[in-house]
Amino acid sequence: MASALTRRSLLHAGSTLALPRALRAQALFDVDVAIIGAGSAGLGAARACMAQGKRFVVLEARGRIGGRVFTDMSLGAPYDAGAYYIHWAERNPWRDIAAELDVSLRDESALPSGEWLSFENGARVERSARRRQFAELSRRFDTDLSEVPDVSFVERVADAPDLLPGARGLARMAVGEEAERVSALDYARLWSGDDLIVPDGYGALVQRFGAQVPVRLATPVAHIRWDGQGVVVESPAGSLTARAAIVTVPVGVLSGGAIRFTPELPVVTREGLGGLAMGALTKIGLRFAGTRFGLPANSNLWDEIPGEGGVNFECWPFDRDLIVAIFGGDFARAVLAQGERAAVEIMLDRLSAMLGEEARRAFVGASVNGWATDPFSMGCYSHALPGQAGARAKLAQPVAERIWFAGEATAAGDGDFGAAMTAGGAYLAGEAAARAVKV
Ligand SMILES: Cc1cc2nc3c(=O)[nH]c(=O)nc-3n(C[C@H](O)[C@H](O)[C@H](O)COP(=O)(O)OP(=O)(O)OC[C@H]3O[C@@H](n4cnc5c(N)ncnc54)[C@H](O)[C@@H]3O)c2cc1C
Secondary structure (H helix, E strand, O other), X not given: OOXXXXXXXXXXXXXXXXXXXXXXXXXXXOEEEEEEOOOHHHHHHXXXXXXXXXXXXXXXXXXXXXXXXXXXXXXXXOEEOOOOEEOOHHHOHHHHHHHHOOOOOEEHHHOXXXXXXXXXXXXXXXXXXXXXHHHHHHHHHHOOHHHOOOOEHHHHOOOOHHHHHHHHHHHHHHHOOOHHHOEHHHHHOOOOOOOXXXXXXXXXXXXXXXXXXXXXXXXXXXXXXXXXXXXXXXXXXXXXXXXXXXXXXXXXXXXXOOOEEEOOOOHHHHHHHHOEEEOOOEEEEEEEOOOOOOOOOOEEEXXXXXXXXXXXXXXOHXXXXXXXXXXXXXXXXXXXXXXXXXXXXXXXXXHHHHHOOHHHHHEEEEEEEOHHHOOOOOOOOEEEOOOOOOHHHHXXXXXXXXXXXXXXXXXXXXXXXXXOOOHHHHXXXXXXXXXXXXX
């Protein structure tokens, strides 16, 4: 027969169309919503689907949930290898979730503060000049949006060269990236407020919350088709159909092409992705035994090697026998490129230069969390490139009312939405996408 569309089949189609909407979706698709990724955004989307009675599935590439919110337990004491602060806690959904789950939170400023010491090439230096510049840096990077142009951090301080080292440090430690590649306007849009911490681990909180959500682990999505009705989502576990997909994988993963789209994504989405990039903030946990080098809990050692890069060593957080090395930008990429063993050696060399050879003798073990080399994150979090502050809003535009990109990368826009780069923002973006899907 030339056409399958006989009067009978039309009648049949008509009877399907007469079904209630929920049943119709059931008849056409395996689920209403396929959520790709079980980080903060994916879990936020799942929770909203649950609340609205939408049928959903969550497909996660890793063998665990939480994504870039991860409490590393491998050293025998917990530390947050990814997100640590519940930023702008007043409006952060993770604060309320912690309260629901009876997970205690602390205000970092209320913790006993240790020492803050600065070093250059391992030798003690005074950094009072840099501290004095913070107020001016803060004015240029955090204030009234109407005054902040969409230029790089470097251009933002072009008229005040003495601020350049501070701007470089801010870009590397707050964004994980080099100052030339970060939009000052995108950064200025970020909300501020109270920062809370989770003593038992932000990642542990997300794990507890996510235990209520059914997730298919170890299921990396490789292909999303949207050339027919709804979407077809393909992974090594097979394919499934959904009315819509909420794609929460990091922009580094998307830009790397790990998920193929058929047909190609629209221009506006590709422009959005092209305007965003991922920083390389890295954490290495180091465990020590037998000595604390005379440093009280919650001390910080800032070590700068000019021409290489700075590392902040957080010593004995929550009185635990750990030092967490935090560093970003091209220096982090260069360190990670040498492999994990070499990365640990570099950190031990720096600690030995500051604290003496005892640092090596007391060293017990380390764990490297190189988010920039992790195939499921490909960076720490997103930033807009200079001149591309509109990129997040472009990426957030739904594709044919069928594919929503949601995550920290879409958690800010041209209006008052300034939650990008954060776990709280990712949750809000995932939740909003799930609500927007019509079934
Ligand atoms: C070192 C570091 C420090 C940070 N500090 C803070 C902080 O103090 N406070 C804060 O709020 N935020 C912080 N962040 C940022 C925060 O962790 C992220 O913004 C947030 O967790 C992003 O959530 P998401 O759901 O958008 O993405 P993710 O958490 O990355 O979730 C995406 C999920 O998709 C999965 N995935 C990837 N590819 C595929 C695929 N092909 N198929 C299926 N699944 C896939 C990933 O495994 C992941 O689980 C930090 C991040 C880092 C790395």
